[in-house]
Amino acid sequence: MTLILGVLGGMGPAATIDFLAKLQALTPADREQDHIRTIVDINPQVPDFSDPLVKPGPVLAEMAGALQGAGAQVLAIACNTAHTYADLISRSSGLPLIDMITTASVAARETGARRAGVLGSRPALKLYREYLAAQGMGMVTLEPDRQAIFMDLIDKIKRGDKSREVRAGVAALTADLAAGGAETVIAGCTEVPLVFEAGATRLPFIDASETLARRCVAVCLGLAPLPV
Incomplete structure (x- = not known):
């Protein structure tokens, strides 16, 4: 049933x-x-x-x-x-x-990555750090100024803004995570997949949703x- x-x-x-x-x-x-x-x-x-x-x-x-x-x-x-x-x-x-955090963390481990970059709010990042550690993985996050930009972009997406500027902004932040040593990227905010474009990163991309x-x-x- x-x-x-x-x-x-x-x-x-x-x-x-x-x-x-x-x-x-x-x-x-x-x-x-x-x-x-x-x-x-x-x-x-x-x-x-x-x-x-x-x-x-x-x-x-x-x-x-x-x-x-x-x-x-x-x-x-x-x-x-x-x-x-x-x-x-x-x-x-x-x-x-x-x-959701568990399923995304397991999916990240299954890519073979050792470090996952996560785009998410601070409370979500705290959870992901714990859950990824349980999978034997490290986590890469944005620098504070870039995290502030990320949250501003999320507010724009929530208001319905899916413009080229917003999409480019999310792609740039994903590139920051890759530059910081991430081997896979988790969309740890459900607004991210609304604007994420295929090909925006060379890394495996985990859509938590x-x-x-x-x-x-x-x-x-x-x-x-x-x-x-």
Whole structure:
């Protein structure tokens, strides 16, 4: 029996839609009934993760509980930074969580790389450093001034700006990671794949949103075990 997937989304909305499109595209289906039933909460009202005065955790926990009440049997979060609250989300819902940071880190290790460059928010980078270390890998990050530029680009993408300037900016930051010794690059922010162009880097490129979608398909179809 196919499991029902619950998705915590809206951070941001376009990235969630991108994740759902990948989920659909990666599902082996001969007819529409073969696709995975998915219950999605696209909630752009989740408090800003960059604001130290607000607490997104309780909102995410409430969303997870509502998805469980609606029938979800396993959860995914279509946002890297929100995984800061992964334990709270799992406890509040009682459901297993397919972890985006884990799937992307494993994918990075499988490229054979020893050091992964990560484009992500500071909270997401903290998680990736820990999870990559568990894979026996080091991590390369942007210099502080370039990290500030990255976050500015993410804000522009969230506002719908996918201009050539924004695409070039993301490509340049990817080149910074390569110059810093990265042997693979992880898009550790779900807005990055919205503007990343094939060929922008010579390194293996890990789209965390895509690796999560692929894992969700495997788990929901019974091709991979439920996460513990």
